[in-house]
Amino acid sequence: MSADRHRGDNVQVFTVTLQRTGRRFDVAAGETVLEAAQRAGIALPYSCRAGVCGSCKATLLAGRCEYPRNPPLALDADERARHAVLLCQAVPASDLLLEAREVASVEDIARRRLAVRVAEKRLLAPDVTGLHLLPAAGQSRLQWLPGQYLDVLLDGDRRRPFSIANGPQPDGTIELHVRHVAGGGFTSWVADGLAVGETLHIEGPLGTFVAREDSERPMIFMAGGTGIAPVKAIVEHFLALGTRRAMDIYWGVRSAADLYLLPQIGQWRRQAPQLRFHAVLSEAGQAVAAGQRAGLVHEAVLADHPELSAHDVYMSGPPAMIDLARHRFVAAGLPEDRLYYDSFDYAPDVLAQIIAGRAGFHPAT
Numbered sequence: 001m002s003a004d005r006h007r008g009d010n011v012q013v014f015t016v017t018l019q020r021t022g023r024r025f026d027v028a029a030g031e032t033v034l035e036a037a038q039r040a041g042i043a044l045p046y047s048c049r050a051g052v053c054g055s056c057k058a059t060l061l062a063g064r065c066e067y068p069r070n071p072p073l074a075l076d077a078d079e080r081a082r083h084a085v086l087l088c089q090a091v092p093a094s095d096l097l098l099e100a101r102e103v104a105s106v107e108d109i110a111r112r113r114l115a116v117r118v119a120e121k122r123l124l125a126p127d128v129t130g131l132h133l134l135p136a137a138g139q140s141r142l143q144w145l146p147g148q149y150l151d152v153l154l155d156g157d158r159r160r161p162f163s164i165a166n167g168p169q170p171d172g173t174i175e176l177h178v179r180h181v182a183g184g185g186f187t188s189w190v191a192d193g194l195a196v197g198e199t200l201h202i203e204g205p206l207g208t209f210v211a212r213e214d215s216e217r218p219m220i221f222m223a224g225g226t227g228i229a230p231v232k233a234i235v236e237h238f239l240a241l242g243t244r245r246a247m248d249i250y251w252g253v254r255s256a257a258d259l260y261l262l263p264q265i266g267q268w269r270r271q272a273p274q275l276r277f278h279a280v281l282s283e284a285g286q287a288v289a290a291g292q293r294a295g296l297v298h299e300a301v302l303a304d305h306p307e308l309s310a311h312d313v314y315m316s317g318p319p320a321m322i323d324l325a326r327h328r329f330v331a332a333g334l335p336e337d338r339l340y341y342d343s344f345d346y347a348p349d350v351l352a353q354i355i356a357g358r359a360g361f362h363p364a365t
């Protein structure tokens with residue numbers, strides 16, 4: 001590989017080659033591998049874009065990269081020793097040869113910005129607001145794949161990511177499930193201030209948490225809290241396709257009042273007899289009172305499926321749940337490239353500030 005190439009304006013450019021497909025793209029000085037791939041129209045997996053969730057993990061086969069932005073917190077010492085890199089933070093210091101998964105299905109839909117109007121606002125659970133958004137006058141519908149997310153654009157270049165809880169609709173409706181974060185500026189405003197008829201500015205679609213249709217394996221879906229939003233979109237997509245694959249849906253919440261989608265899930269079960277639903281409540285007293293299973297949701301998955309090598313697993317929700325589950329599921333035999341997830345971390349700018357302010361910060365603690 002040739003190193004030290006320069007563009008006309010004398011800015012150093014390195015080339016990344018993806019080993020599986022042989023595709024190549026240039027990375028400008030200071031750019032991350034993920035940013036450059038997106039500019040080149042190549043979809044590599046990602047979720048948090050802040051170095052904390054691990055979904056953009058790849059293996060460096062040749063070359064060197066650096067982490068001038070956030071440290072690669074999602075990599076443990078073993079993974080680093082095996083030359084794992086995080087594409088959302090890695091900035092090349094030479095040409096690179098990478099072993100990375102590509103998510104070709106999301107490549108065809110261009111990301112765009114649009115204004116949307118709040119058409120409906122409902123309290124779904126004590127701390128969850130449901131929003132229906134419609135394109136503002138003169139705007140065309142957003143296109144996306146079920147499971148993807150969007151960024152709500154705020155002033156000062158800030159953004160807040162939220163999963164889209166439905167698939168594309170003829171009238172353009174976008175459904176969001178927004179959990180109120182204590183001390184969180186945007187989600188507090190959604191809960192207490194945002195009114196029907198107001199306009200939001202969004203950018204999407206984003207993310208690579210989408211249905212993988214080239215498999216006949218049984219599927220496990222695991223959601224924590226509002227992590228059910230993208231799971232809902234993906235499950236509904238598989239149901240619309242008439243899938244006969246076994247589907248086990250595990251939904252971990254604190255209390256029975258948080259199970260805001262039960263009527264919908266009841267419909268899914270009537271539509272697809274091979275679909276099984278498991279609610280798991282983390283507050284033991286609440287679980288007993290509601291006659292539901294108690295404990296942590298990933299432990300319930302493992303209790304029912306101690307061996308996961310034959311499954312595809314989709315999961316989304318709180319970072320601590322994702323971090324624990326991804327290690328435990330891989331230890332239970334699940335190949336890492338069949339574990340698809342979105343980790344509901346805070347926005348990249350907020351995480352960058354928290355990481356900078358707290359030496360040793362780890363999202364799972």
Ligand SMILES: Cc1cc2nc3c(=O)[nH]c(=O)nc-3n(C[C@H](O)[C@H](O)[C@H](O)COP(=O)(O)OP(=O)(O)OC[C@H]3O[C@@H](n4cnc5c(N)ncnc54)[C@H](O)[C@@H]3O)c2cc1C
Nearest residue numbers: 160161162163178179183184185186187226344345350353
């Ligand atoms: C891919 C993806 C999809 C997501 N989908 C969903 C979804 O569908 N539904 C959902 O409910 N959530 C989702 N999330 C999470 C959601 O984006 C966050 O909860 C949201 O961004 C919080 O925004 P906020 O403005 O309310 O809070 P923020 O203002 O971002 O604050 C978050 C927390 O950090 C603290 N904080 C802020 N700045 C600092 C600082 N400098 N130092 C220390 N602490 C600080 C705040 O007090 C608060 O507790 C998703 C996240 C990702 C990455």
Ligand code: FES
Nearest residue numbers: 047049053054088
């Ligand atoms: S660690 Fe890179 S996308 Fe989350």
